Amino acid sequence: MSKTGTIYGINGPVIYLAGNTGFKMSEMVYVGKEKLVGEVISLDKDCTTIQVYEETSGLKPGEIVEASGEAVSVTLAPGILDNIFDGIERPLERIAENAGAFITRGISVDSLDMEKLWDTKLVVNEGDVLHGGDIYAQVQETRAIVHKCMVPPDLTGTVTFVASDGEHAIKDHMITLRLDDGTEKQLTMIQRWPIRVPRPVHDRIPACVPLVTGQRILDTMFPIAKGGTAAIPGGFGTGKTMTQHQIAKWSDADIIIYIGCGERGNEMTQVLEEFSELVDPKSGNPLMDRTTLIANTSNMPVAAREASIYTGLTLAEYYRDMGYDVAIMADSTSRWAEALRELSGRLEEMPAEEGFPAYLASRLSAFYERAGMMHNLNGTDGSVTIIGAVSPQGGDFSEPVTQNTKRFVRCFWGLDKSLAYARHFPAIHWLTSYSEYLTDLGGWYRDHVSPNFVDYRNRLMAILNQESSLMEIVKLIGGDVLPDDQKLTLEIARVIRLGFLQQNAFHKDDTCVSMEKQFKMMEVILYLYQKSRELVARGMPMSVLKAEGIFEKVIAIKYDVPNDNLQLLDLYRKQIDDFYDAVLEKNA
Known part of the structure; x- marks a missing residue:
């Protein structure tokens, strides 16, 4: 018989039970006539404190609280994906079917569909020894994900029965394990796990x-x-x-x-x-x-x-x-x-x-x-x-x-x-x-994108940091007094901000960009910076460089180069070389 207690105080979502109820810490309980879901959060010999996961209006002292015998847990089985739950894993679509658009208090529905049949393939045989976490069946849960039914982490035993392949509901008996103490345990696709306890790993x-x-x-x-x-x-x-x-x-x-x-x-x-x-x-x-x-x-x-x-x-x-x-x-x-x-x-x-x-x-x-x-x-x-x-x-x-x-x-x-x-x-x-993962991921970038990836990223960040320092001067005395090499830093920083960091979620080629394209975009921006610095070193004023429109062309790379035709990015180096030659020729 389950343990019960009697409400003697209510304070919003917190209720108090008098005396020693025998409840356990973090145990799930059912409160009042409507069986509202709650959790034990504090215990002493004179009082038990419970937080209720539903609206407590209408509750009154004297109502009964019943223990469930287990901690607040979730149901784990096929059917979790492509689903919408509330905070304690109640499916909102099922609740809407039963109770309408507004969630009524005390409504009780299964977290997952217990009747739906899943095409199940068993991957173990009788006589196999299984440990916690081992996979014994596979279910195509959605078109994208294969669900792997696993032995609960705390069980080890020998398989004595295996169900046949085919359509099964998640509550069906799938395998039987003979545990080390000789008892037999029937497993379904369902696991229950307390939400506040991390699942064990190797x-x-x-x-x-x-x-x-x-x-x-x-x-x-x-x-x-x-x-x-x-x-x-x-x-x-x-x-x-x-x-x-x-x-x-x-x-x-x-x-x-x-x-x-x-x-x-x-x-x-x-x-x-x-x-x-x-x-x-x-x-x-x-x-x-x-x-x-x-x-x-x-x-x-x-x-x-x-x-x-x-x-x-x-x-x-x-x-x-x-x-x-x-x-x-x-x-x-x-x-x-x-x-x-x-x-x-x-x-x-x-x-x-x-x-x-x-x-x-x-x-x-x-x-x-x-x-x-x-x-x-x-x-x-x-x-x-x-x-x-x-x-x-x-x-x-x-x-x-x-x-x-x-x-x-x-x-x-x-x-x-x-x-x-x-x-x-x-x-x-x-x-x-900031990101502290940059050094940890350096090897992956080197092997999968380019050995220069992290170096190019650091050079972009250095330019953006220089821009921040220069903007303090610009705010005080204006940008016209800066030498041309510093004006170039500000212009390249603008190209990085608008052409690289800013991203348009509504543009088909800009909403998601591959690592290869990201690297090639950095390469083009830094090549433009290198060639422009050479021109400035030769005495070319920034006004001449900006008149050619090359900076705006590089900013527009994110829109002009389709994600499935990255070869076009290689043409930008030629455009930058042509710009370099044209400026030299005009101002020779």
């Missing part, structure tokens, strides 16, 4: 392969590795969500988990509508075939918002264990931190800076530490990459969430409102952003 391996996003300022200037962590902080309207959309659409991750954590409902609606219409450029299949959306908007209960991050992480780790590279878009971790702050206030905990709980830093570190490139229990390699948006109030990067996030991520893409208001997108500022 070991962590160094992150040395970039997550290629097709966005030049990310891939070239501030790259992130597969298994890496990145933060995208920025004020309202600077493009955090749209930057994450671009990465989700174009990155070379196998699977995308998009967590809308406390975002505005209309933004989440845009995500749902856009993603369902998009075509995956790699396979030609719908993008949703390799995407899962977790929608937890700002008007949903704060406790579920806090849990949604862990739900998404657990789904990502499950697919990582199959050997896939998974990218998590968490939008936004600031709203998650605000949920922590509200719950902490309800619990009357001592506040730290700006009212956030004292454990904000440890919660953020525990979240980002679950990223990584891993060697899995079954011998495969997989990765979880976490890209978290941060929404500092007023765009103030000194506030606690941004500052603590910077301690735990190795890639910082700082959005700048002045760039956004100038319509320069992505509005990632090259002077405030």
